[in-house]
Amino acid sequence: MKVAEIMASLEKKYGQEKEYLQAVREVLESVEEVYNQHPEFEAAKIVERMVEPDRIFTFRVTWVDDKGNVQTNLGYRVQFNSAIGPYKGGLRFHKAVTPSMLKFLGFEQTFKNALTTLPMGGAKGGSDFDPVGKSNAEIMRFCQAFMYELWQCIGPDQDIPAGDVGVGGREIGFLYGMYKKLAREYNTGVLTGKGGTWGGSILRPEATGFGALYFTQHLLHKAGKDIKGKTVAVSGFGNVAWGAATKATELGAKVVAVSGPDGVCYIKDGITADMINYMLDMRASNRNKVEDMATKFPKLAVFTPGKKAWSIKCDIALPCAFQNELNGDDAKELMANGTWCCCEVSNMGCTPEAIKAFQDARILFAPGKAVNAGGVATSGLEMTQNATHISWSAKEVDEKLHFIMESIHEACVKFGTQKDGHIDYVKGANIAGFMKVAQAMLEQGII
Ligand code: 2IT
DSSP states (O other): OOHHHHHHHHHHHHTTOHHHHHHHHHHHHHHHHHHTTOHHHHHTTHHHHHTSOSEEEEEEEEEEOTTSOEEEEEEEEEEEEOTTSSEEEEEEEOTTOOHHHHHHHHHHHHHHHHHTTSOOOEEEEEESOOOTTOOHHHHHHHHHHHHHHHGGGOBTTTEEEEOBTTBOHHHHHHHHHHHHHHHOOOOGGGSSSOOGGGTOOTTHHHHHHHHHHHHHHHHHHHTTOOOTTOEEEEOOOSHHHHHHHHHHHHTTOEEEEEEETTEEEEOTTOOOHHHHHHHHHHHHTTOOOTHHHHHHOTTTOEEEETOOGGGSOOSEEEOOSOTTOBOHHHHHHHHHTTOOEEEOOSTTOBOHHHHHHHHHTTOEEEOHHHHTHHHHHHHHHHHHHHHHTOOOOHHHHHHHHHHHHHHHHHHHHHHHBOTTSOBOHHHHHHHHHHHHHHHHHHHTOOO
8 A cells, every 4th residue: 555645545535524534644654564564455455445434324403492493403424344343433413523523533433443352343423413502402302303313324233323522421311212212122232321220331431531541551651650649631521531530530640620612720739529520510511611610619720711721731631622632832832841641532632743743752642542442442341231131330340441441552562662662652553453454354355
């Protein structure tokens, strides 16, 4: 394969799809050398097939708001790759959702899922529906209208959606309620991230953030460091940021920043348990304002409008919000303030310029598809529980999550260790995930 040629042909076809092209370029550049040692991959045109989704469903979602106005959004499900298992990946409800965004996420998901050690293919879906300012009843009506179309595309052995930005336990509940009514199927395994009383994994809400911190611990240990006593900046205040802040605090780190689209809260003495709990209320309110944290805890948090979490001095940066939320300038600002580690928890949270700045400076950096894979891995565990009609305790799930994150870290080290001993976690994660999917595609023939 020649990356430049493949990218040129994709750019010609999908020139507007910036996030998708960014994600593909990163993976292909990482794997080019290894791929070219496998003529059998080249003969089967593995890479040309892998960059295209298997199929994309697009549908209209029409619903009625609280004022009686008729609203129309677009809904999508991108079934990207099924080489190592049924399609698996979250649903994102956000006003900026486009096919490009969901294609990038589905592509990333394919390799991330391969890293988890569990048999799951890659998918992503969602809608340009904007949850900000919506009432609970509006969220329910939208979820029901969305499932009215989606139910025909999914199934417990076929395609299993879950949450992502804008979709949490509440939305999964509404979505499942409608699925069951339409499909007349009562297998809760069709969605993950469900409530604890009806098939949800006890630890799924925490899993992405917890897994990210387990991965960070392995990365730090490998570098001869410890998280205890370190300052941590977290971006966002949603489900992922909440889990990350909880575990970082539990491990003895001090979370000094949380942020939102409106600005950043600086928390000099470190986030408290009450503040962490309040993040859940902030998300449920659909206000999307981190300023609410400083209003609620005026003595502990100082809000600065228009600033990112990366303006706060910290040892470790944890992007937990959205793609491209940390750019080259942010990376430089962080490092100028002494940051020496960045673990991407959001999907593609750092721009290519930011990653290059971190890597050139040789600070510790690990990519989202390795760091955040604990979320979908715990979804995989939820599927196993549903399929076998059993329920594991939080302790059992946490142990399995620990093991999976350790395996992912080992795979990154195995495939990412360079000749000089430096570990390139981006290469490691991309090669480990890619090789597994490529091998599976090869064995399944030309389809
Ligand atoms: O980006 C992700 O891995 C997720 N949003 C979770 C996907 C899942 O199926 O649990």
